Amino acid sequence: MMRGLVLALALLASPAFAVQPGEMLTDPGLEARAREISRNLRCPVCQGEDIDDSNAPISRDLRLAVRERLVAGDTDAQVVDYIVARYGEFVLFQPRAEGANLILWLAGPAMLLAGAAIAFAMTRRRAVAAEAEALSEADKARLAELTQK
Template sequence: MMRGALLALLLSASPAFAVQPDEILSDPGLEARARAISQNLRCPVCQGEDIDDSNAPISRDLRLAVRARLVAGDSDAQVVDYVVARYGEFVLFKPRVDGSSLILWLAGPAMLLAGAAIALAMTRRRAGAAEAESLSAADKARLEALMKK
């Protein structure tokens, strides 16, 4: 009785994968590649889970497609390209840095640099204005003379 409870506790604490036994490839090397690819592919339905963790039917279809492409001899990049061609860049947890996404990748640092440049220019302008507003020695002497009257 105690062993059964301990086993149930250990099984519930382990990570839950949605990969079904009939999906697992017999070749451990290909299966490891499939798992690595699947961890970087987002479930189109769940959106917050990779396809290995998702129980959605579309995730099962994607897992089977990934494994079928690997068995057919595709490289990891070709498999990812195959999935992206059908579902778009959205399925990638780590979007590629090319084309239009390059603008998004560079927008953050560019805005940070632009903000720093504006802040620096404003600080220098204020310092220059403060120096221009300070009185010359002749003006100070004249002011002193007016104040004593």
């Protein structure tokens, strides 16, 4: 009973990778590169998991494709380009800041600046309104006279 509980806790506490031993490369350097690339590739089916953590058949195909390209001598960037060419930008957890994606990358900072400008304008308008209310009757009359000209 206790042994089963310890085993269950050990399985829950350890990371669960979907990479099968038969998929792993014998060269530890290439395998490390494959794992690093796989961490940044999204499973097209699961969407929230990288391809190393997904048990979906398409993730297995992607893992194998990554390893095949590495064995063929491709650089990490060439491997990612190969996968993106076949599955689209969606498979990248961090889409590239170019083309149509540039709008998405710039929208956040642009909205932040617009919000800051609106907040500044509203604060400034309230300060001017508060100053206008603090005017004496003579100042108000003079202001009304100046604005009518």
